[in-house]
Every structure is written in C-alpha cells, then in structure tokens.
Amino acid sequence: MAGRTRPVAAARLVDVLLVALAALDVWWQLDRDTPVEVVLSVAACAALAVRRRFPLPVFLLSLPAALFSSVVVAPLAALYTLAERSRDRRLLIVCAIASAAASAMPWPLSEYASDDRTWTFVNFVYLLATAAAPVFLGQLVQARRDAAARLVEIEEAREHERRLHAQNVLARERAQLAREMHDVVSHQVSLIAVRAGALQVGAPDPGTREAARTIRELSVTTLDELRHMVTLLRASGGRTTELTPQPTLADLRQLIDTSGIEVTLEGELPPGIGAPVQRAVYRTVQEALTNVRKHAPGATATVQLWHLGDELGVTVTNTPPTRPTLELPGSQQGLIGLGERAENLDGSFEAGPTEDGGYRAGLRLPATTD
Structure with missing residues (x-):
C-alpha cells in the first residue's frame, strides 16, 4: 500500500510544481496581456493538473493561450504529456505544427503586415523545432516504459519456461527411476521369492523350510510395496510435478x-x-x-x-x-x-x-x- 502511495504523491507534487511554474509564466505576461488573454492563459495552466487523464483536450485548451499570449510552459507541458501518452504519430505531428503555428502567429491580426511574413515563417520554423523537443522526449519516455514492461514480461516468460523445464526434468527422472525399479529390483525380488518357495518345498529340515517361508513372504510383501512405489512414481506427484512426460x-x-x-x-x-x-x-x-x-x-x-x-x-x-x-x-x-x-x-x-x-x-x- 505504501509502495503505491509514493508514486501517486510524487505525481501530484509534479503537477503542483508544473502548475505553479506555468502560473509564474503567465504572471510575467500580465503587463502585456489583456484580461481575456489572462483568462485563457490561467485556464490553460489550471488544466495541466488533469493533463494525464485528458492529454488531448488539455493540449487543445493551451492553443488559444499560445495564440493570444506569449506563454510557453503550458503549451509545451501539454504537448509533452500528449506525446508521452499517445501512440498516434500523425496526431503528434499535427499537434506540434499547431502549437508552433499558434505561437508564431502575430496577434492581433490587424497589426499583421505583409512585410512580417518572412519573420513569421522564420519564427514558425524555430518554434516548430522547439515543439519537436517535448514530442521526442515524450516518445522516449513512452518507449522506455514499454521496454521496461516488456523486459518484465520476458523475465516472467523465462521463469515460466524454467519451471516447465524443471518439471519435465523431475518427471523424466521419476519415470526413469520407476523403470529401473520395475525392470531390475522387482525382477530380482521375484527371483528371491521363487527360490525361497522352492527351498521351502524341497528342504528336509523344518527350520530351513520355516526360514525359506519367511523369506518368501517377505519377498512377496516387498514386491507388492515396490509395485505400489512404481505406480506412485509414474503418477503425478503434486503441484510441483503436475506436468508429466505423457500429457493428455x-x-x-x-x-x-x-x-x-x-x-x-x-x-x-x-x-x-x-x-x-x-x-x-x-x-x-x-x-x-x-x-x-x-x-x-x-x-x-x-x-x-x-x-x-x-x-x-x-x-x-x-x-x-x-x-x-x-x-x-x-x-x-x-x-x-x-x-x-x-x-x-x-x-x-x-x-x-x-x-x-x-x-x-x-x-x-x-x-x-x-
């Protein structure tokens, strides 16, 4: 429980610090922005608190702030979160272009002159390169997370295969031991029982016949126990040996x-x-x-x-x-x-x-x- 609480608390702390940094960025623009621009910027900053759950809406909300104001933190943070969460490369390219275009477009448009087109284009190119940075960083974090998860799965698969191999080895050894007991030990005990039975019948001395009878009875009992042990060895031996050499x-x-x-x-x-x-x-x-x-x-x-x-x-x-x-x-x-x-x-x-x-x-x- 404590292990889960730490990552959640760390994520919330990062959210608070990021919102505070974005708010500081807006505060620097107060003397140049109109009330409408300030409201849009503040809304973009506040939306960063839920960027992990709604990455695309939060990014779209940051575009008006980037267009009407000169804020930097909110659009780039929203773009990074979208890149870290989304696997749609075409969407990320479109969003990076939109972010650069919104930041490069002069506002208000009434003050835009034809002579400013060249500088607007140059500014757009630089801003596009800037927008590519959080996209690449977000994709890198996503790839690292996927690789870590994949390595965990690979290790689990290898552990699973090791257990299966160990079970197969145990099953083969158990089957080999069962064959040895059946083919060698049981055969020899059977010969002992037969020879003891013959001695019991043919011996002239009563003591010898009694000893032979005891040997024959013990041999028969031992043979029964050996057969029972062979049956147990060939059968499944529990949870650690459920995988037998002859599955059905x-x-x-x-x-x-x-x-x-x-x-x-x-x-x-x-x-x-x-x-x-x-x-x-x-x-x-x-x-x-x-x-x-x-x-x-x-x-x-x-x-x-x-x-x-x-x-x-x-x-x-x-x-x-x-x-x-x-x-x-x-x-x-x-x-x-x-x-x-x-x-x-x-x-x-x-x-x-x-x-x-x-x-x-x-x-x-x-x-x-x-």
Missing part, C-alpha cells in the same frame, strides 16, 4: 489456466482418441501459447478444437500484440518439432501470420490415428 487432453485446461495470457477454449474432440493424438494436440497448444507469451505481449489467444469427418485437430490463433515487441532470438525448433510430430501421425502442421497482424498455428490429424 485432460491436462489442457490446466495448461491454458497457467499460461499467463487470456485464452478462450472452443470446441471439443471426440472421446476415445489415442494417446499419441492427445499428446500432439497438447504439445501444439503448449508451444503456441509459449510463442504468444514471448512474441506477442498483451495479445489474447483462441484455442479451437475441431472434428470434421475423418479429420480432427486444433487451431491456436492470437491477436496482434498491444504493446511494442522486442526482437528475440529464436531457433524455430519448437515449430519444427510440431511439424515432425504431425508427420509421424500422418498429419500436417501449419503456422504463419494472419491478415490482421496476429499469428495462427494449426494441427490436422486423421481421426483414425491411434
């Missing part, structure tokens, strides 16, 4: 909910499809959502499951990014792997940009694939 469509909803972006899931696939198809659909959605998070900041995605005749598949479409993107290195190995997986299942995989600037990835497989 049942895991798709959790993948979407933990993707970190706004995703809409549409359609469904027929029941009873094979595990390879389920894994291919899952991996396609996983790779597509990861790419959206990395390369389309602020975009939303739609995951559409479809089944048409003897074909089925999934299409993942995302909207264009709403924030500037940074060029990141990529090997395209994820998309290549999806294409190879689709070919192994006699299907196809396509990916490419959409007409509106988004991206689409689609997997198409035969419905009879096991």
